[in-house]
Amino acid sequence: MTGAETNTAYIQHHLQHLGFNLKTWTLGGQGFWILNLDTFFVSLLLGLLFLFAFRRIAVRLTLGPPGLAQNFVEMLIEFVDKTVKESFSEPNQLIAPLALTIFVWVFLMNFMDLLPIDFLPTLLSIAGVSHFRSVPTADPNATFGMSIAVFFLIIYYKFKIHGAGGFLKTMLTKPFGPSCFIFNIVFHLLEELVRPVSLSLRLFGNLFAGELIFMLVALLPWWVQWTFGGVWAIFHVLVITIQAFIFMMLTIIYLSSTQETH
Amino acid sequence: MVDLAQAVAHVQAITAVATALLIGLAALGTAIGFGLLGGKFLEGLARQPELASILTPRMFLLAGLIDAFSAISLAMGLYLMFAKNPFLTEVLNLSARAVSGG
Numbered sequence: 001m002t003g004a005e006t007n008t009a010y011i012q013h014h015l016q017h018l019g020f021n022l023k024t025w026t027l028g029g030q031g032f033w034i035l036n037l038d039t040f041f042v043s044l045l046l047g048l049l050f051l052f053a054f055r056r057i058a059v060r061l062t063l064g065p066p067g068l069a070q071n072f073v074e075m076l077i078e079f080v081d082k083t084v085k086e087s088f089s090e091p092n093q094l095i096a097p098l099a100l101t102i103f104v105w106v107f108l109m110n111f112m113d114l115l116p117i118d119f120l121p122t123l124l125s126i127a128g129v130s131h132f133r134s135v136p137t138a139d140p141n142a143t144f145g146m147s148i149a150v151f152f153l154i155i156y157y158k159f160k161i162h163g164a165g166g167f168l169k170t171m172l173t174k175p176f177g178p179s180c181f182i183f184n185i186v187f188h189l190l191e192e193l194v195r196p197v198s199l200s201l202r203l204f205g206n207l208f209a210g211e212l213i214f215m216l217v218a219l220l221p222w223w224v225q226w227t228f229g230g231v232w233a234i235f236h237v238l239v240i241t242i243q244a245f246i247f248m249m250l251t252i253i254y255l256s257s258t259q260e261t262h
Numbered sequence: 263m264v265d266l267a268q269a270v271a272h273v274q275a276i277t278a279v280a281t282a283l284l285i286g287l288a289a290l291g292t293a294i295g296f297g298l299l300g301g302k303f304l305e306g307l308a309r310q311p312e313l314a315s316i317l318t319p320r321m322f323l324l325a326g327l328i329d330a331f332s333a334i335s336l337a338m339g340l341y342l343m344f345a346k347n348p349f350l351t352e353v354l355n356l357s358a359r360a361v362s363g364g
Contacts, residue, residue, distance in 0.1 A: 011345045198330070205334030212340045242326040249323055 007219050014117060014215055016131040017139065028130075036139055043136040046108040050101075076100065083249065087256040095255055098153075102146070103248040106203065109137045110240035113210050114233060117218055138207040143200035150251050151196040157258040199250055206243050210236050266357050273349050277342060284339030288332035295328040 019034035020027055027037075057073045066074065080103060084096045113135045120134040136142045158167050171188045172181040210232075217229040303321045307314055 008344065008346075015345055201334055202327070202330035205330060205337055209333045209337035209340065212337055212344070216340070216344060239329070242322055242329075246323060246326040 010219060011212075011215050013131065014121070014133070015212075017133050018129060018131050036133075036141055038132045038134070039136040039139040039142050042112065042134060043105075043109055043142055046112070046136070047105055050104050050108055054104075076104070080248070084252055087252050089256075089259060095252060099248050099252050102251055103244050106137065106146075106247050107240065107244035109135065109142070110207060110244055112136070113138065113207060113214070113236065113240065117211070117214050133211075135207055135211055137203055138211045140200065140204045143204045144196070146247075147196035147200035150199065150254065151192070154192070154195070154254050154258055157255060161259055195250075195254060199247065203243050203247055206239055210239060269353050269357070270350065273353050274347075277347055277349055281339045281343045284335045284342070288335040288339070292329060292332040296325065299324055299328065 017030075017034075017036040018027070018038040019029050020037045021029050021031075022033045022035055053069075054073055057070050061070065077100060080100045081096055084092075084099055088095060115134060117134075121129075121132040124132050133139065158170075162170065172178065172184055174184055175187055176183050213232055214229070217225055217232065220228065299321065303317060307317060
């Protein structure tokens with residue numbers, strides 16, 4: 001009934017994004033010029049949800065005993081603020097909101113993995129959408145987008161704090177001394193380039209593995225699904241929180257390392 | 263036809279071994295890494311229990327970092343096994359071209 005071919009076809013169908021070809025303005029296909037609409041819209045919606053929810057709570061701040069939502073938001077903000085203050089020696093206006101955004105946004109995007117896999121795709125197929133993947137962070141485009149943005153921020157802060165001259169001097173002389181400047185340059189380049197790659201692949205790998213295992217569990221008979229799926233879902237709750245926390249912590253640590261003067 | 267069956271069987275056998283290595287080594291690396299991390303954490307905690315609130319978040323941070331690349335290789339192994347196997351599709355394409363061409 002369900003042979004290996006239909007299992008593979010199910011998985012392959014669920015692994016395909018809703019692409020939009022920017023060159024020919026048609027739906028479908030894969031490649032460099034394809035914008036993954038599902039990733040784009042889900043991440044945009046989740047970002048707006050986060051912003052509107054937090055703004056609503058911030059606008060209605062009360063000095064008396066806080067309600068549940070305000071309490072929760074305050075806890076989050078205190079946690080991020082404390083983490084940033086521990087790593088950053090100087091006050092900085094950008095880092096704490098950036099860290100909060102990264103943490104909550106990545107957590108919300110990861111949370112989409114806990115919805116049943118067929119839930120959103122089936123709803124949308126009624127509207128005529130052929131393929132849909134509901135987890136934006138299981139798309140390397142999303143994770144690389146975020147980590148490349150952090151990479152540019154790191155470079156910007158290095159230039160801003162040390163100036164172009166200081167930046168060049170650090171690149172050329174720092175770990176090994178001015179005579180081995182080629183090694184210094186290679187070392188620094190590698191260190192800088194590995195950071196965004198590892199940051200994004202870490203998040204992508206964890207979420208993609210989680211999604212794939214959920215798909216495999218969906219192929220099992222219904223009376224077995226709940227045990228395996230339940231255990232994996234509980235473990236996955238831990239994984240999504242930790243991965244969001246790690247993305248935030250590493251962003252803070254990388255940005256604070258730009259301030260170091262050896 | 264026999265040649266094609268043999269080629270496909272060969273590719274599938276090698277892919278099975280590759281998948282086993284990917285998944286197994288990922289599990290091995292993660293297990294050893296977490297074991298060392300947890301062991302050192304408990305040791306440090308036993309020496310100075312008052313540092314629990316500092317050590318615990320750092321342990322989780324490191325756990326997530328250790329998890330990272332083994333999750334990637336696990337995902338690659340599962341993808342190779344259950345979704346597209348590119349080595350197999352290449353063999354099938356070449357054989358289809360050979361049959362239709364010659």
